Amino acid sequence: MVxxxxxxxxxxxxxxxxxxxxxxxxxxxxxTGISASGRAxxxxxxxxxxxxxxxxxxxAGFFGTQENLPDGVLGMVERIGPVQEVTSxxxxxxxxxxxxxxxxxxxGGISTLVTRxxxxxxxxxxxxxxxxxxxxLSDIPVTVLGSVTATRLGIRDLSIPTKILIxxxxxGVVGILDELKIHPDLDRSVFIGYGVAKTLFNxxxxxxxxxxxxxxxxxxxxVEVLAPSMNPENPDQVxxxxxxxxxxxxxxxxxxxxxxxLGLGSVxxxxxxxxxxxxxxxxxxxxxxxxxxxxxxxxTRKEIRYQFLLESVLLSGVGGLVGVLLGAGITLGYxxxxxxxxxxxxxxxxxxIVLALLIGALSGVYPAIKASKIQPAEAVxx
Amino acid sequence: xxxxxxTVISLNNISKIYEGPPPVKAVDQIxxxxxxGDLVSIVGESGxxxxxxxxxxxxxxxxxxxHIEIEGQxxxxxxxxxxxxxxxxxxxxxxxxxxLLPGLTAQENVAEGLLYQGIKREExxxxxAKVLKEVGLGDRLTHLPEELSGGQQxxxxxxxxxxxNPAFVLADEPTGNLDKESGDNILKILKELNKQGKTVIxxxxxxxxxKKFKKVVKxxxxxxxx
Numbered sequence: 001m002v003x004x005x006x007x008x009x010x011x012x013x014x015x016x017x018x019x020x021x022x023x024x025x026x027x028x029x030x031x032t033g034i035s036a037s038g039r040a041x042x043x044x045x046x047x048x049x050x051x052x053x054x055x056x057x058x059x060a061g062f063f064g065t066q067e068n069l070p071d072g073v074l075g076m077v078e079r080i081g082p083v084q085e086v087t088s089x090x091x092x093x094x095x096x097x098x099x100x101x102x103x104x105x106x107x108g109g110i111s112t113l114v115t116r117x118x119x120x121x122x123x124x125x126x127x128x129x130x131x132x133x134x135x136x137l138s139d140i141p142v143t144v145l146g147s148v149t150a151t152r153l154g155i156r157d158l159s160i161p162t163k164i165l166i167x168x169x170x171x172g173v174v175g176i177l178d179e180l181k182i183h184p185d186l187d188r189s190v191f192i193g194y195g196v197a198k199t200l201f202n203x204x205x206x207x208x209x210x211x212x213x214x215x216x217x218x219x220x221x222x223v224e225v226l227a228p229s230m231n232p233e234n235p236d237q238v239x240x241x242x243x244x245x246x247x248x249x250x251x252x253x254x255x256x257x258x259x260x261x262l263g264l265g266s267v268x269x270x271x272x273x274x275x276x277x278x279x280x281x282x283x284x285x286x287x288x289x290x291x292x293x294x295x296x297x298x299x300t301r302k303e304i305r306y307q308f309l310l311e312s313v314l315l316s317g318v319g320g321l322v323g324v325l326l327g328a329g330i331t332l333g334y335x336x337x338x339x340x341x342x343x344x345x346x347x348x349x350x351x352x353i354v355l356a357l358l359i360g361a362l363s364g365v366y367p368a369i370k371a372s373k374i375q376p377a378e379a380v381x382x
Numbered sequence: 383x384x385x386x387x388x389t390v391i392s393l394n395n396i397s398k399i400y401e402g403p404p405p406v407k408a409v410d411q412i413x414x415x416x417x418x419g420d421l422v423s424i425v426g427e428s429g430x431x432x433x434x435x436x437x438x439x440x441x442x443x444x445x446x447x448x449h450i451e452i453e454g455q456x457x458x459x460x461x462x463x464x465x466x467x468x469x470x471x472x473x474x475x476x477x478x479x480x481x482l483l484p485g486l487t488a489q490e491n492v493a494e495g496l497l498y499q500g501i502k503r504e505e506x507x508x509x510x511a512k513v514l515k516e517v518g519l520g521d522r523l524t525h526l527p528e529e530l531s532g533g534q535q536x537x538x539x540x541x542x543x544x545x546x547n548p549a550f551v552l553a554d555e556p557t558g559n560l561d562k563e564s565g566d567n568i569l570k571i572l573k574e575l576n577k578q579g580k581t582v583i584x585x586x587x588x589x590x591x592x593k594k595f596k597k598v599v600k601x602x603x604x605x606x607x608x
Contacts, residue, residue: 002497005483005485005486008485009483009484009485009486010485289479289481290481290483292442292481293475293477293481293483293494294494294497294498295442295466295469296440296442296469296473296475297469297470297475297494297495297497297498297542297546298466298467298469298470298471298497298498298499298546299466299470299497299498300462300463300466300467300498301462301463301466302463303466303498375442375443376437376442376443377434377437377442377443380437380442380475380477380481380554381433
């Protein structure tokens, strides 16, 4: 194809000219790829955790005070038909420290939650180390750490017996939770059983948060009846939420950022297109002799026009292709680094290539017309 | 030999005026008949209108006044596309500065001469190799222009002009950039082509070369004086 000639004969310039388009396409592919990978990871997370988990807690009081739920609330919730599992935690203000060398005023933002053995199953949690609180451990001073808590306390594993201080009592650490993506509050907590909470700190079994697993088909119905069931007199004092909603909201916020980056990628594409048009115009001026020779051996104006137009499309096409590979590479690197699922939307990649070709065609129109208008006699003039 | 006397190119009172300011009359009311198989040299000082006249004969440029008939066809009635087709099929051009395309081998450069005839690449390359052998460059097929001497480059350009087997060969000072020996070789090739029946028209500054042509047209200020 005659359009290859201009690219082949000036490889260095062709490569430099294609860079702009390459960068633009790479940016677009990487942004959409990373965004799609994040979304794929979110979907995988939601799928593994389920969207049928509901969290209910009392509304904070007028002065931000923590209110308790009514007695027997677990039983009330269990009676709702589609509810499959239910458990609770009780928020305390017990101070957590690594050792007694740490001041009582430096708690490190760690909460102590009193809970039951079912919590792990209901919230879909996993342990990286040890075991969770169970009936046998409920009465003895042992604790399980959330993932952020473990990091903050500098406890990586339990290969040697480890203890922490809760208030002024030593608790043996028997387990560490893996990160719970939709429960950041649990990641920053330590868990103890109701038995030991009563014995050592006189804390009663008064839930402050209820976790409910529902039949997914009736999730909306359960959300609707949960507050009135928990507190029939004052249902508006119960706050009901689906933790998966938070992730979806976070994803929606990221879309805006993605659009901004896409905008920047488009600017790079536009600049790349202008660069191609510029180089092609210069190329036409430099290649008058070639145009003259081609006209003398029988090329029509149309054929000259097509040659320069296709050359421009070729330049941007090559740039686009390199950009796609570069963008895919960046996405792959990011997903490997962030340990999330690699995903590139094929339709958008194809769209990016088509966009590159379109920009090439648009950039080539003016130079191509200019080339075709050169009179053959002028072009071969000495 | 009746066919040898047939007029194949007829210039009918042609002029070329370049719009100024000021307007310049490069060719001034020239009438000339060129017979089939003629070997014509056009001589004259720089600026006398030689190249303009040759470009008009080769349909690379249009006339301002008058018209040109080639093989009985009034070329002023042809469209731009028809003129391109006519050039591609009937006329072979040789330029002083060779005008080979950089980045293409000798064979590819010659094959370009058939690019717009709708001939497949393989066939184009095959024919190019054949013509290059005929001009003595059979061992230089894969050489790039910059790897060839001036004389060799001009022979590649001649091969490009001949590859579509044109009836007319128009050469604009083909020996102007060559040493004496290379120039003489080129002239020999052109005379040989003429012997094979092609009509050859050549611009030259070289009086010795001009003398070797059957017909000499001398231009002064755009007019034929001899």
